[in-house]
Amino acid sequence: VIWMTQSPSLLSASTGDRVTISCRMSQGISSYLAWYQQKPGKAPELLIYAASTLQSGVPSRFSGSGSGTHFTLTISCLQSEDFATYYCQQYYSFPPTFGQGTKVEIK
C-alpha cells in the first residue's frame, strides 16, 4: 500500500490569495496522481489528473505539478467558491488511496 502525506491539513486564506497544497508519497508513482475538491454534503469532484491535466470545465486558476513522490496543487487566485476540502489520490498501484485532505477556510 502506498502511503500519502497531504499538507497542510488546514489552510486559512483570503480571496485573491495564491495557495499551494502538497502531497507526498511513500514511494514513486510517476504521474498517476489526481486532485479532488469536496464541498460539505457533496461528493468529491475531479479537478486534475495525471498530476497536471485539468479536468474539462475546471477553471484555469487550478494547476497541478510534480512527479515521482512530491506533488502540488496550486490555486492562483482564490475565489469564494474555492473554499472547500481538497484531496489527492494515487492510482499508480492497487488499491488506489487518498490523502487525508486539506481544508481551505476563509481567513
Add this chain to the structure above:
Amino acid sequence: QVQLQQSGPGLVKPSQTLSLTCVISGDSVSSNSAAWNWIRQSPSRGLEWLGRTYYRSKWYNDYALSVKSRITINPDTSKNQFSLQLNSVTPEDTAVYYCARESVAGTSDYWGQGTLVTVSS
C-alpha cells in the same frame, strides 16, 4: 452527461448486510473503457476505496483487502446499474458511501450523490 443515482437504506443493524445500488445514465455498466467503483468516507478512515467491477470481454472485480471477505459488487446489465453488498457490518462501517465511474485515465470522474449508512441497533 454521465449521472449516477444511488439508492439504499440509511440504517443497517450490526451483523446484517449493507446493500446499495447505483443506476447509471449516460454510459453503460458494460463499457470496455470504464470501471464502476464503490468508495466510502468516514471521519476516522477518510476516503476509502472499497472495490470495483468492470467488463473487458468478461467481468472482473477488484476488492480492497480490508473488506475482501465481506464485499460483493455486482453489475446488472438489464438495468444498467451495479450494486454493493457488505456483509456482517459493524459500527465501524458507518460512513457515507459513494459510487463512482473510473475513467480510462484511472480517476473517478463521475460520482453518485452519496448515501449515509449508519450501522446501529
